Amino acid sequence: MISASNISFAYDGTPVLAGVKLEANSGNIVGLIGPNGSGKSTLLRILYSALPALGGAVMLDDASLSSLSARELSLRIAVVAQEATTSLPISVAEMVLLGRSPHRSSLQSYSSEDHQIAAQALSRVGMRDLAERSFVTLSGGEKQRTLIARALAQQADHLLLDEPTNHLDIHYQHELLQLVRTLGITTVVVLHDLNLAARYCDQLVLLNHGKVVCSGTTAEVLIPEVIEPVYRMNVETLDYGDCLQLLFRPKVPAMVK
Ligand SMILES: Nc1ncnc2c1ncn2[C@@H]1O[C@H](COP(=O)(O)OP(=O)(O)OP(=O)(O)O)[C@@H](O)[C@H]1O
Numbered sequence: 001m002i003s004a005s006n007i008s009f010a011y012d013g014t015p016v017l018a019g020v021k022l023e024a025n026s027g028n029i030v031g032l033i034g035p036n037g038s039g040k041s042t043l044l045r046i047l048y049s050a051l052p053a054l055g056g057a058v059m060l061d062d063a064s065l066s067s068l069s070a071r072e073l074s075l076r077i078a079v080v081a082q083e084a085t086t087s088l089p090i091s092v093a094e095m096v097l098l099g100r101s102p103h104r105s106s107l108q109s110y111s112s113e114d115h116q117i118a119a120q121a122l123s124r125v126g127m128r129d130l131a132e133r134s135f136v137t138l139s140g141g142e143k144q145r146t147l148i149a150r151a152l153a154q155q156a157d158h159l160l161l162d163e164p165t166n167h168l169d170i171h172y173q174h175e176l177l178q179l180v181r182t183l184g185i186t187t188v189v190v191l192h193d194l195n196l197a198a199r200y201c202d203q204l205v206l207l208n209h210g211k212v213v214c215s216g217t218t219a220e221v222l223i224p225e226v227i228e229p230v231y232r233m234n235v236e237t238l239d240y241g242d243c244l245q246l247l248f249r250p251k252v253p254a255m256v257k
Contacts, residue, residue: 001023001024001025001026001059001060001061001186002022002023002024002047002058002059002060002077002158002186002188003022003023003024003058003059004020004021004022004023004043004046004047004053004056004057004058004059005021005056005057005059006019006020006021006055006056006057007019007020007021007022007043007046007053007055007056007057007058008020008053008054008055008056009039009042009043009046009051009053009054009210010054011042015210016039016042016210017039017042017043017046017053017210017211018210018211019056019211019212020039020043020056020207020210020211020212021212021215022043022047022188022205022212022215023203024158024186024187024188024203025186026186027184027185027186028186028187028202028203029180029181029187029188029189029200029201029202029203030187030188030189030201030202030203030204030205031189031190031191031197031200031201031203031204031205031218032044032188032189032190032191032204032205032207033190033191033192033194033197033204033205033206033207033221034206034207034208034213034230035208035230035231038207038208038209038210039207039209039210040162040190040207041081041082041162041190043207044081044160044162044188044190045081046058047065047077047160047188048073048077048079048160049065049066049068049073050081052066060076060077060158071102074101074102074154074156075102075103075154075156076156076157076158077156077158077159077160078099078150078151078152078154078156078158078159078160079151079159079160079161079162080144080147080148080150080151080159080160080161080162080164081162082162082163082166087136088135088136089134089136090134090135091131091132091133091134091135092122092127092130092131092132092133092134092135092138092146093118093119093122093131093132094135095135095146095147095150096118096121096122096146096149096150096153097110097114097115097118097153098150099118099121099149099150099151099152099153099154099155100114100117100118100153100154102154103155114153117153117155118149118153119131121149121150121152121153122146122149124149124152124179125145125146125148125149125152125176125179126145126175127142127145127146127149130142130146139167140166140167141167141168141169141172143167144164144166144167144168144176145168145172145176148161148164148176148179152183156185157185157186158185158186158187158188159180159183159185159186159187159188159189160187160188160189161180161187161188161189161190162190163190163191163192164176164177164180164189165177165191165193165196173193173196174196174199177189177196177199177200178200180200181200189201194222194227194246195245195246197218197222198218198222198243198244198245198246199243199245201218202217202218203215203216203217203218204216204217204218204221204222206221206226206227206230208230213226213230214226218243218244219244222237222244222246223237224236224237227246231248232251233248233249233250233251234248234249234250234251235247235248235249236249
């Protein structure tokens with residue numbers, strides 16, 4: 001379980017998050033949604049200790065995040081962030097092996113078990129055939145799948161994903177989130193696509209201007225009364241039985257030329 005309470009943060013004195021609460025229970029997928037600039041990536045960075053919260057606390061099960069060493073953190077939390085990770089000429093297989101780093105001391109070389117786990121992770125994201133390719137030559141989607149494989153190879157029990165479906169075509173968007181669901185790992189995922197959030201998340205936290213506007217199940221959050229004012233769009237919900245889906249219409253019709 002990862003939980004954040006009363007989180008505040010500011011960049012150079014400009015407040016970005018205030019009083020934010022998020023709770024991801026064991027095995028659940030929590031979607032972090034909200035408009036551009038609402039503070040999603042900042043909150044995610046605080047959850048993996050890349051940024052220090054100005055106020056509030058983050059707990060990993062019973063331990064405060066700040067009490068854990070960098071190695072303990074990387075054994076517990078795997079991250080796929082938005083930033084490009086390297087310009088170094090390393091292969092796809094080597095990139096995925098980096099996920100095994102927290103499991104060995106700096107003097108140890110990778111074991112055959114590490115290689116096996118990394119190869120399995122590559123297979124799970126459909127990238128085994130590209131194992132020997134240079135990472136920097138991959139397409140955006142292939143890079144993204146490689147980084148997911150690296151996170152899988154890490155075998156942490158928490159997974160934090162910042163817009164993991166970026167660069168992925170519709171097939172791989174669903175395949176990736178289906179894969180995340182099968183892992184059964186406590187996950188916090190930043191998503192822009194509310195219909196993917198509806199289909200794959202257990203709980204949602206909706207941020208706007210650095211504050212939680214609404215949190216709860218997808219059925220509690222993805223309702224027109226909540227979504228329309230935040231995104232300034234007309235929203236219609238369709239209940240397909242297994243999940244909700246949303247239809248959007250601009251509030252102001254496009255000007256006719
Ligand atoms: N390094 C930084 N220095 C100053 N301001 C920043 C920095 N990073 C982000 N911000 C600002 O903080 C606010 C929140 O940014 P953040 O990236 O967390 O939002 P987001 O919800 O993830 O946005 P998006 O959906 O566009 O990716 C924005 O106003 C952004 O301009």
